[in-house]
Amino acid sequence: MGTAARSVAPRAAAEVGAYDIDTDVLVVGYGCAGAAAAFEAAEAGARVLVLERSGGPGGASAMSGGEIYLGGGTPIQQACGFTDTPEQMAAFLRAALGPGADEAKIERYCADSVAHFHWLVARGVPFKPSLWDAPAWVPPTDDGLMWLGENSWPFTELATPAPRGHRPAANDFGGRLLMEVLTAAAENAGAQARFDSYATNLIRAEDGTITGVVARRYGREFTVRARRGVVLTTGGFVDDDRMLAAHAPRLLHHTKVSAGTDDGSGIRMAQAVGAAVRHMSAGQVGISLIPGFAARGMVVNGRGARFVNEDTYPGRIGQAALFRQDMDVWVVLDEQAYEAVPEPQRWGVRPTHVAETAEELEQLLGTPPGALAATIARYNEFAARGTDPDFHKAARWLRPLTPPLAAIDVRAGVRPPAETGDRRGTGASVFTLGGLHTTVDGEVLDLGGAPIPGLFAAGRAGSGLHGEGYISGTSLGDGTFFGRLAGRAAAR
């Protein structure tokens, strides 16, 4: 959805007479980062108010699968038989979230990850000590641990593999449960919330300090004074097509992963007081069909060539498909591969093309003559030997494909039912990774690199840990982790 031009310029504090509401720490946006910030600020003794534009808390966090990227030796990792260290976790994230990943944030995030696990458990997030051991967006079980590419090339050469995807044990997507737990924690700590309230402008004092926000509720403007700090946890900007066109045009026209409220308003309000941003072109690209089908089959582009190891983190395949192959991508498989995909990971999709030979299949797909047949022959030869010199797919997932062969256009994939029912899309579900430039403590930095007094941010309103890369669990992960730090810093 586009948005009409509107001013996000700051309101001068001198122009604001009597504030309608007075608080210590004002949190804008009640997703996972907002809840974590509100909890910590309240725990630190501050009066806390959360403004949320929707009728209740949750945002995109509540609609997510609930994966939280944690490691360094959590009890769940240990129970499942894995050893891990903060250093190995950092080595993986550095490679997976780059180029442009935030080194200082990665270091802190990994060093304190076990402690953050315990904090989540103490709030009431349940994790079951069992492993889901295959690529998936959201495993169809309540297993508490999953791989997110750590055991795939090139990461296997850069860090000791350990699974770090931690999942709340829930009956459906774990994001809802996570948000129930976190909002209860924030409320119990004393944080207040005001819903249906959309922040439109920051309020700035003469000396540059952010002193509050202007917001609207049911069409009526009101002002909030924040005596200690404003924490922006408003989410990314995938719902604002003007911002996508300006910064991430390749993300336009795909299914948006959001609650419909990720319009970048917090990013723009902060930019209007001089805040710097990072990596606004970056995006996560989820192709629903990839994890289930890809690892068990083969992924090729429109020229019938492979371009990635099919057993890696599915979002890495998604980014390669969109940013490097322009979504001209097919999954190729045989009957055994199809049958091996768990029912929920098929999204109800049947092969779009079936053929008795590779030559026949490439004719059906319209790929250049001989190319796909050669690719399949080469892949099968590798598979028979159990090694993939081209893309280093792990031996476990290598198996010669035998006729009849089938292909699925990844654009046939549907979104997860929990998000949009069975609406068909372009094959890709996307959200933005770029946002405000913050310190480890969530201070928003200006264009010269100095903190803007009174202004903090966390969650996808900031770029967080991320450069151009992404791994599932790093949104709820850095949202809750750096949300906590921002809440504490704002309360000081």
Add this chain to the structure above:
Amino acid sequence: MGTAARSVAPRAAAEVGAYDIDTDVLVVGYGCAGAAAAFEAAEAGARVLVLERSGGPGGASAMSGGEIYLGGGTPIQQACGFTDTPEQMAAFLRAALGPGADEAKIERYCADSVAHFHWLVARGVPFKPSLWDAPAWVPPTDDGLMWLGENSWPFTELATPAPRGHRPAANDFGGRLLMEVLTAAAENAGAQARFDSYATNLIRAEDGTITGVVARRYGREFTVRARRGVVLTTGGFVDDDRMLAAHAPRLLHHTKVSAGTDDGSGIRMAQAVGAAVRHMSAGQVGISLIPGFAARGMVVNGRGARFVNEDTYPGRIGQAALFRQDMDVWVVLDEQAYEAVPEPQRWGVRPTHVAETAEELEQLLGTPPGALAATIARYNEFAARGTDPDFHKAARWLRPLTPPLAAIDVRAGVRPPAETGDRRGTGASVFTLGGLHTTVDGEVLDLGGAPIPGLFAAGRAGSGLHGEGYISGTSLGDGTFFGRLAGRAAAR
């Protein structure tokens, strides 16, 4: 080179007592866009001052090859036997400069391109009516016209091909001549210049209007009042490693195409008053060896696979090499291909690997067994038939490669001597394309989409015509064209 943190926050007009200098239109930066803006503003009757941080005019424009992207039926095109229309030109640019290209700017640029050609000629820019008919960065002749990918796939399917690279007839790179002509024109029109003067902050009135700038000269601060408008033509940000790390990390560590002064200061000063930017991750990627060697040979990635039609605009190959293949790229050729490359386009480079067979060559390169040999066999088969179903390289450039075979790591390429002598680099020379969001008339837009009163921009300080794509000649082209419009608008 990095830059230390420094404030680009605006100075309040109320704080500025007596201005040191008073003018009507202040142009910041004396490259091609600044010269064009200064000329038009002076012609419109305004008092014009140009501030330039270097000791003289020129900037990156003066160091460039001088190509100007013009078309729609210029006299040079006609003399060389080509028909062209603004519509075909626009269709090409839309495809080549996207995704995210500025539709309104492309339309205006193409509609008025013949008129802009005549304006350049009237200023004294000489164009010779002859065609250089092979891929090149800078042809080693004074031919006035060259192809810039218009006759390559996929553009051949999207627009009627016509060459539109217009080159000033010069003894060396044409950029120097262009800048001599444009600065003389600006001076003759009455524009004044002040060199060694680095603008650091905009001055803003209470109502938001930009009224001038703060600048430094030999360590001493001074202020300039601009009664009608400030035009920022300060260039891109390839020289600021902090900005690259934040917005375009893939452009870090390559050779920078600039005069060393593209530090993004104009972009940041404008952002500090609420200006919006576009496409900050985008960059041109020039690989010196590509145009000469690629079309006559074959380009493969580290897995021995082709990934692009080798006869297309060399910057398109460069972007594919850096953004899609991580610069893991080889040129493969035979003796006939090597000998056919004009001496100046070899950059003194000899093949880094030579072998009697394709199998031997791939062992030398360390590419996966059998891959490169299969790629060469497939290419040779296509070449013998004169058709390339994989990447649509034109028949003219298809010829079977015969042993002995050679390979050149593109990272062995050196920069053009005119820029840096013979220093070796990473193989890529880069500059940034992203910048301020402007209207066709150069008005700088704020984050809400409204013009910032008194503030204009052109050249690479803005994103201009560009989305993520690039074509040579569109920097001098949109710099001079939209520089003129911005100068006129500022003078009003």
